[in-house]
Amino acid sequence: MSDDGINWVLVNASPDILVQIRATPALQPARAVRDTGIAAVLLMDAQIDHVTGLLMLRERGTPLPLYATAEVLADLSQALPLTRVLGHYCGVEPHTLAIDGQPFSIAPLRDTTFLPVPLSSKAPPYSSHRNDPHPGDNIGLMLHDSASGARVFYAPGLGQMTDAVEAAMRQADVLLVDGTCWSDDEMITLGLSKKTAHMMGHLPQSGPGGMIEVLARMPARRKILIHINNSNPILREDSPERTELATHGIEVAFDGMDITL
């Protein structure tokens, strides 16, 4: 996210962050050698696919501003201690996100406020909270752009709807939400896992109470699925499932997707 197209806040640090930076000229302001436009990183949870890229940002010259809940920062200093490891390279400047309903801002983004919304999902398999869920293990994020007035709700993990999530989603102009699995038993049917989507902390798209039903009652002008598992048939543009999404006005995110509010 960026106000000015130069300084960016990265949400979740994917393992392929270096590939993403190379593919995204806007993230290469080249003000110095080894410069990137990443001014800060904000984490939704401590899942491996959302945090491993932090190790790839270690060559910066100053501590990396890192925004996450106390629960996520604890996982990243203990079970998978990336913040301690980064202490031997650039270092981390941690900012603990409170989940008390107060919005916060991240320098240098002047026009954006962020509101964490606790989610019912799952802590990572390696976390001590895996079978002992705490509020703050997973958050969604409500973004408010004061320049345009637009609101975005972002949630790559979303295990079940709650009143708070329902309320946040109803306010959003743009929804970027969990698209992991089409059906609850998808991973089992394909022999990839013994777990349902729900057991992994994800709301499947199809079926009663699924994401398609949830999105149908939302007034957002854009409804976009993100965080799509490679088992999900919606990745195939000619699939009936993709067609079904289209009839509901639901988009499927792609690498390099750019959203202007």
Add this chain to the structure above:
Amino acid sequence: MSDDGINWVLVNASPDILVQIRATPALQPARAVRDTGIAAVLLMDAQIDHVTGLLMLRERGTPLPLYATAEVLADLSQALPLTRVLGHYCGVEPHTLAIDGQPFSIAPLRDTTFLPVPLSSKAPPYSSHRNDPHPGDNIGLMLHDSASGARVFYAPGLGQMTDAVEAAMRQADVLLVDGTCWSDDEMITLGLSKKTAHMMGHLPQSGPGGMIEVLARMPARRKILIHINNSNPILREDSPERTELATHGIEVAFDGMDITL
């Protein structure tokens, strides 16, 4: 490395391993969903750029055979506990490499033996051995292919020559060795670090006692620099430094380089 082109031993797990697998059809035998041809991983040290990719191999169905010295396995269970984290996914089947001069083999490679050679280099910045070097923090590897009789010496980190390294390099038909820096003060001159190549555990190419001088006395039929830092001018094909390497018969490795013994 592979004997049969189907089962491979991966040496060091780079953070971009998924990109490498996608770019390398030989690593995609597709015997099952989410299959790769990676039968085992062998680590030279515990540097972040050599181990982070282990996290990306976590979706396999069976424990990952992992070959490394006791010192490297200790770093990966403590300071950067990737093996412990992987225990919550596929798990790891650790094989401790002794550095007592005995060769070992790795199933299913039948024609290859491996001999670890302790190197004078550096443990990673995050390691408790960073300022207290132990034999086994870094190894080079002598490979012997019994089918062709050829020997390869591989060492992405190599801080200074020792009698053991000199002897191994003299026996090798192919050398794949540390190409990190052209000059000892390269990182300082470019403002990227306050450390010389030697301080980081790497032998620069140029200058007295440098890698060009070392390689000049070796009978190997191919001399290839690997592990090249993005500050190194040899990455530019039209640089005078690259021309100087060519006059010494020294090659520069590239992504996707394939070597048949």
